[in-house]
Amino acid sequence: MADRPRRIPEATVARLPVYLRSLLQLAGEKTGTISSERLAEMAGVNAAKVRKDLSYLGSYGTRGVGYDVEYLLFQMSRELGLTQDWPVVIVGIGNMGQALANYPGFTSRGFPIAALVDADASKVGHEVHGKRVRHIDELPDIAAEQHIAIGIIATPAHAAQDVADRLLAAGVTSILNFAPAVINVPATASLRKVDLAVELQILSFYQQQRDNEGDGAAAPAPSADAAG
Amino acid sequence: MADRPRRIPEATVARLPVYLRSLLQLAGEKTGTISSERLAEMAGVNAAKVRKDLSYLGSYGTRGVGYDVEYLLFQMSRELGLTQDWPVVIVGIGNMGQALANYPGFTSRGFPIAALVDADASKVGHEVHGKRVRHIDELPDIAAEQHIAIGIIATPAHAAQDVADRLLAAGVTSILNFAPAVINVPATASLRKVDLAVELQILSFYQQQRDNEGDGAAAPAPSADAAG
DNA sequence: GTCAGGTCGTGCACGTGTTCACAATCAAGT
DNA sequence: ACTTGATTGTGAACACGTGCACGACCTGAC
Numbered sequence: 001m002a003d004r005p006r007r008i009p010e011a012t013v014a015r016l017p018v019y020l021r022s023l024l025q026l027a028g029e030k031t032g033t034i035s036s037e038r039l040a041e042m043a044g045v046n047a048a049k050v051r052k053d054l055s056y057l058g059s060y061g062t063r064g065v066g067y068d069v070e071y072l073l074f075q076m077s078r079e080l081g082l083t084q085d086w087p088v089v090i091v092g093i094g095n096m097g098q099a100l101a102n103y104p105g106f107t108s109r110g111f112p113i114a115a116l117v118d119a120d121a122s123k124v125g126h127e128v129h130g131k132r133v134r135h136i137d138e139l140p141d142i143a144a145e146q147h148i149a150i151g152i153i154a155t156p157a158h159a160a161q162d163v164a165d166r167l168l169a170a171g172v173t174s175i176l177n178f179a180p181a182v183i184n185v186p187a188t189a190s191l192r193k194v195d196l197a198v199e200l201q202i203l204s205f206y207q208q209q210r211d212n213e214g215d216g217a218a219a220p221a222p223s224a225d226a227a228g
Numbered sequence: 229m230a231d232r233p234r235r236i237p238e239a240t241v242a243r244l245p246v247y248l249r250s251l252l253q254l255a256g257e258k259t260g261t262i263s264s265e266r267l268a269e270m271a272g273v274n275a276a277k278v279r280k281d282l283s284y285l286g287s288y289g290t291r292g293v294g295y296d297v298e299y300l301l302f303q304m305s306r307e308l309g310l311t312q313d314w315p316v317v318i319v320g321i322g323n324m325g326q327a328l329a330n331y332p333g334f335t336s337r338g339f340p341i342a343a344l345v346d347a348d349a350s351k352v353g354h355e356v357h358g359k360r361v362r363h364i365d366e367l368p369d370i371a372a373e374q375h376i377a378i379g380i381i382a383t384p385a386h387a388a389q390d391v392a393d394r395l396l397a398a399g400v401t402s403i404l405n406f407a408p409a410v411i412n413v414p415a416t417a418s419l420r421k422v423d424l425a426v427e428l429q430i431l432s433f434y435q436q437q438r439d440n441e442g443d444g445a446a447a448p449a450p451s452a453d454a455a456g
Numbered sequence: 457g458t459c460a461g462g463t464c465g466t467g468c469a470c471g472t473g474t475t476c477a478c479a480a481t482c483a484a485g486t
Numbered sequence: 487a488c489t490t491g492a493t494t495g496t497g498a499a500c501a502c503g504t505g506c507a508c509g510a511c512c513t514g515a516c
Contacts, residue, residue, distance in 0.1 A: 017423075035464090052465080061465080063464045064461080080436075086428070088428070096331065099327030100424070111432075150428065173435065176431060180333060182272040188438070190435065192431060194424070196334070196422070198246065199422065200334070201310065201337070203378055203418050204314050205308045210401060210418075211309075263493065274474085276475055277473090277475080280475090282494095282495095287495070290482065290493080290494075291482050292494075293492080293494085458515100462513085463510105463511085466510100467508095473501085473503090474499105474501070477498090478496095480493105483493105486487100
């Protein structure tokens with residue numbers, strides 16, 4: 001089998017889910033084929049980038065026609081590992097953890113919330129979103145029983161590294177960190193972070209630049225694509 | 229005045245808030261000076277990057293010694309526009325919007341939640357986090373009265389672009405989008421996005437790659453720094 | 457069969473970001 | 487004053503990501 005020499009750039013991987021969302025919408029509208037130009041418009045990027053990104057998956061387009069929506073959807077889902085469900089565990093059931101537990105977008109997109117855990121004994125036993133909160137010490141058992149590979153950290157900053165270590169020890173090698181703290185994981189694991197305060201501070205920087213316009217040159221268009 | 233030829237790269241801007249957080253911690257521990265190497269460790273990057281990033285702010289370090297924590301803290305806060313508060317408006321008071329409204333990290337870091345708005349009349353008038361929810365039609369008045377420059381979109385996807393347009397029309401030129409949708413803003417505005425499903429799908433991709441290890445080469449360490 | 461219109465796949469050039477390596481500088485000890 | 491050890495600031499090389507431009511290819515009409 002001629003295995004293509006695939007190694008998808010990180011920037012491309014980060015955009016694939018956005019294309020996927022556009023394709024799902026198109027499939028719902030019974031659109032048969034889509035050109036790179038239209039898909040680019042939907043995804044908020046330019047057409048050349050779409051073509052290059054998709055070319056990493058293979059040559060799934062037809063010159064003069066475009067891409068078959070259903071076929072591309074399937075190939076992209078397969079590439080992203082979305083032909084299976086990925087149960088997730090949420091650690092830290094405070095404001096943010098509860099909101100995440102109630103967020104319908106996870107389950108509907110193939111990431112069912114399999115477990116909620118917290119270190120606070122007063123929270124254990126409570127029900128959130130129909131799930132009973134369990135103690136974090138049970139993490140190894142929970143992860144093994146439910147085959148959990150992805151963990152979401154929604155604890156205060158000071159607990160984040162310890163939770164990450166516990167997740168890793170329990171075999172959870174993909175981590176999404178909401179806590180406002182830097183955490184370290186070995187190269188054999190994946191880590192992505194979402195830090196709300198950081199996002200606002202970045203916006204603040206550019207906002208201030210615009211407010212101060214009139215000094216030197218105008219602000220150099222910081223807008224558009226960012227935190228993916 | 230010799231104005232330095234500053235134009236801070238986007239990648240650097242995205243890291244400044246992380247340095248800032250580390251500096252705040254150091255200041256709390258009464259640390260007087262910090263080397264680029266230790267700061268790099270705290271921020272999860274390498275020392276050369278720290279020095280280059282900080283050099284865009286000016287030459288605030290002392291060779292052989294390091295950086296004065298308090299002084300650097302001040303300069304960085306100034307650069308990020310954090311010497312003033314930035315009141316924010318949250319649009320869409322569902323699960324996520326409520327959680328964001330209750331999140332203490334915003335106010336404590338200089339982003340007080342000045343207003344909550346929703347298009348759903350049944351939500352208007354309710355109190356969330358001590359704030360009354362107001363109707364989105366009042367947005368222009370609210371933004372003007374409270375000098376709001378930053379808006380957070382926490383609506384369903386289908387409403388996101390319309391809300392963004394309304395925010396812009398009300399003079400809000402910095403937008404943080406939580407809705408799972410691509411939205412367009414003019415180059416005179418800033419947009420950052422946080423998409424939870426996208427983050428999980430990226431993790432899923434690399435997780436699958438690790439699960440399939442043993443085929444070709446090992447997974448090329450996708451971990452660490454990402455979504456800022 | 458040929459032509460016209462349309463769209464993909466990709467080589468190439470460019471810009472941005474990262475890392476190395478080292479001169480420049482400072483503090484402290486003698 | 488000199489030496490030693492530490493640390494910054496930055497030039498230069500390298501890696502990565504982006505966008506243009508164009509050849510390759512497909513479809514449909516006549």
